[in-house]
Amino acid sequence: MSEENKKQQLSQAFYSQTPEEVLKELDATADGLSAAEAKKRLSEYGENELEEGKKKSMAQKFFEQFKDLMILVLLVAAIISAPHEPVDSIIILLVVIINAVMGVVQESKAEAAIEALKDMSTPNANVMRDGHALSIKSTDLVPGDIVLLEAGDVVPADMRLIEASSLKIEEAALTGESVPVEKELVVLEGNEIGIGDRINMAYSNSNVTYGRGKGVVVNTGMNTEVGKIAGMLAAADETETPLKNNLNHLGKFLTAAILVIAVIMFLFGTLINGTPWMDMLLTSVSLAVAAIPEGLPAIVTIILALGTQVLAKRNSIIRKLPAVETLGSTDIIASDKTGTLTLNQMTVEKLYTNDRQYPS
Template sequence: MSTKLSAYNQEAQAVIDSLESHVETGLTAAVAAQRLEEFGPNELKAEAHSTLLQKFIEQFKDFMIIILVIAAAVSFVASHEWHDAVIILLVVVLNAIMGVVQEAKAEEAIDALKEMASPDARVRRDGNVMTVKSHDLVPGDIVLLEAGDIVPADMRLIEANSLKVEEAALTGESVPVDKDISVIAEEGAGIGDRHNMVFSSTNVTYGRALAIVTATGMNTEVGHIASMLASAEKTKTPLQRDQDRLGKTLTIMILVIAAVTFIVGLLRGRQIPDMLLVSISLAVAAIPEGLPAISTIILSIGTQTMADRKALVRTLPAVETLGGTQIICSDKTGTLTLNKMTIEKAYYDGVLHNASEGLDLDLPLLRSIVLANDTEVDAEGNLIGDPTETAMVKFALDKGYPLAERLASFPRVGEIPFDSTRKLMTTVHPLADGRYLVATKGAPDQLLKRCLHKDFGGQVTDLTDADRQAILTENTGMARQALRVLAGAYKIIDQLPIKFESEELEHDLIFAGLVGMIDPERQEAADAIAVAKGAGMRTVMITGDHAETAQAIAERLGILNPNEDNHHHVMTGAELDAISDQELEARVQDLSVYARVSPEHKVRIIKAWQSKGK
C-alpha cells in the first residue's frame, strides 16, 4: 500500500483499491491500528518544547550578555570587589528570567489553541459508522462529511452531494469551492484546482460527501506548510545584529584602551599589579551593563502591547522586527479582507443600485434570494451556512426584512438542491390562494436560459433579446469589479409537481434581478497600508485567490494604483512556475500582487525580496 498518490488524477475506485480499503465497510479496527502505528497520529509534529533550564541557558547566547558575564567574573577575581560583580550578574539573570517567562507564556497559549483545533471525524470501520478523534485517522479510512464539519485530513472524494468547501485558510480563495468526484487530467494541478479533493483544516459549508483519506499528519498539504516553516532558516533580528556589532566594537575598543593604559602606566614607572588592576577596572567600568536590561524592558512593553491587541509574541526580540520591516507580505482573505461575503450591488427594475440604497421589502429579487436559501439563524441571532447564502440573508436583514415572519408565511414544501452542473437552487412554497411560489437563485447565465419573463417595477412582461443582453452586460460589469454575481427568479404554479426535479420546475421563470457580492477589504487594513506607506514600508499581497479578485481588492486597498503602469501586473502561480529564481529576483520590485499561489511560491517571493537586502 502506498499513500504517495496523485489521487486527483485517478478514479476514486482506483484510489480505494490502492489504499486497500472498501467503501461499504471501511477499514477493520486491526488494520486501522496497524496503520496508526505505521504512519503515526494524524497531527502536525510540533517542535519539542525546551525545558525551563534550556530556555534559561538560551538567553545567555547573546554576545553582549557573554561580555557582561566575563566582566563580572574578571571584576570579582581581579579586584575582589563583589558589589560590581553581583550587580552585573543580577542584571543578566533578571534579563534571562524575563525572556524565559515570555517564551513559556507564548508556548502555553499556542498549545491551548492547538488543543481547541482538534476535531472529531465520522468514519466507517468494520462496516459501522463511528466517531473517532481526528488524530486517530489513517490512510484508507472512509470518512463521512457534512455541512459544518472541519475536514480532518487530505481526502479523495468518492461521493459528493452539492458539496462546497471553504478553503481560504489553505488557498486564500474567498468563496467556498464547488467539489465533485470527476478525475482531473492535468498533472501538477494547483491545490485550488483540485476539485475532487478536500484538505485538512478546511471547512464544509454546504452539502454532504463520502471520501477516503489519502494523507494524514505531516503528509497533508497543511503538514507540508508546517515542514517548510520548521525548516526555514533562523535569522537574527536587526536589533540582535546591531547589539552584536555594538558588543564586538565595544570589546575591541575597551581592550585597546585597557592595553594602552597598561602600557602607558608601565612606561611611567608604575608597578605591573597596579596597572593590571587599573586596566581591568577601566574595562569593566566601560561596559554598559544597563543596556541589555533597558532593551529587555522596552521589548517587554512592546510584547505586552501586542498581547493587548490579541497577538502572541513567542520571543522578546521578535517584537522588535516590526520596527525594522521594509516589506510587508500579506495574505488577502481574512487578513486584508473580512472573509465575509457582502452584497455591494443589486440590479433590479432594470437599474443597477448600490447595496446601501433603500429598497421595497416586497421586491421579488429579495424574496427569491431569501427563500431559495439554506441559511439558518441560531439562538444568538448568528447566521449559519454557506457564506454566499448568509450574505444574501444579511443583506435582507440589514434592510429591515422580517425574516422570521416571511419564512413562517412561506414554509418550504419542496426543493431542488444546488449542484455544480445546474448551478441553481430552487425551493417551493405554498401561497394563501392555494397556488405555489417557486423561488430560484443561481448563476446568471444558467438562470437566464430558463427565464421567459421579467419582473421590473411589479410589471411582468416578456424577456426580450435586448433585455437578456442588458442583463448580461450588467453581469459582466460587476464581474469585472471582481464581484461574485448571482441571479434571482420566480414563478407561480397551480399545483405541486409529482417529482421535484429541474425539468419539472426550473423553466418558464420570471427574472427578478442580480446581486453582486465580494469579500470586502477591512477598513483598518486600508488605513494600515496607508500608514505603512507613509513610513516607507511597501505592502505586497500574496494570495491563493483568483487574479481578478486579488487585483480588485489591491486597487481598493491602495496596494495597486490603476493609473500607474508599474506595480500593476498581477503575477499568478503558473507564471511564477515558468520563471527562474534569478528572473523573479530581477522582477520582484515591480510586482505588488501575486494570485493563485501555493505555499512554495510564498517562500520564493520572500527569498527574492531578501536577496535585495530587504
C-alpha cells in the same frame, strides 16, 4: 499493505483516479475500515498529527539566553571584576540573570498558549467503521478511513472525495483564495495539477462552508499538504531580528573599543609612567568594567516585555522577546486581494513622489 505501496501512496495523484480506483489502491471500501484494521494501520502510519521538533528543557532555554554577545561581555566583566569590585560584579550578574529569566518566562508562556490553542484545534472526525458512523479523534485517522463531511467541519486529513452534495470548502490557508471551492467528483487529467484546481480533493485544515460530502483518507500527519508546509517551516533557518543584529554590532564595537583603550592605558601606565603592572592591570580592568553598559540588556528586556503585554491584550502570541521589535520595524506588508501572503513578491504599479506620478 506493503511498504512499497505505502511509499507509492505518498506521491500518488489520487485526483486523477476514480473513487473506485482510489478505494482499491488503499484496500478500503465505502463502508469504512474495521476497528482491527484501523488499529493496525494506526501503528503502521502513526497518528494523524503534525510532528514537533524536540522540545527544549528549561535549562536549555535558560542557557540559550546567554548567546547574545553583549551578555557574554557582561559575564566576562563580572568575572574579572569579582575579586576587586564585588558589588559591581554582583549587580552585573543580577542584571544578566534577570534578563535570562524574563526571556525564559516569556517563551514558556507563549509555548503554553500555543499548546492550548493546539488542543482546541484538534477536532473530532465523523468516520465509517465496521459499516457504522461514529465520532473519533482526528489524530486516530488512517489512510483508507471513510470520513463524513458537513458544513462547519474542519477537514481532518487529505482525502479523495467519493460523494459530494453541493459541497464547498474554503482552502485559503493553502491556495490564498478566500472564495470557497465547489467540489465535484470528476476525474482530473494530468499529474501536475495545482492544489487550487483539484476540485475532487479535500485537504487537511480546510473548512467546509456548505453542503455535505464523503471522502477516503489518502494522507495523514506530515504527509498531508499542510504537513509538507510544516516540514519546510521546521527546516527553515532561524533569522536574526534587526534588534539582535544591532545589539550584536554594538557589542562587537564596544568590546573592541574597550579592549583597545584598556590596552593603551595599560601600556601607557607601565611603560611611560612606570606604574607597577599589577596596579595598572587592575586600573585597566576597572575602566573596562565601567565602560560596559550593564544596564542596556535589562532595559531592552523590560521594554520588549512591556511590548508583549500590549500585544497579548490584542490576542497576539509572541514566543521570543526580540520578535516584538521585528513587528515594530515592519514598514510594508505586501499581500494579494485575499489578504494572504503568497509569492513573497511585490510589483510596483505606480510611483508617486514630489507631487508627480510616474508610470511603472
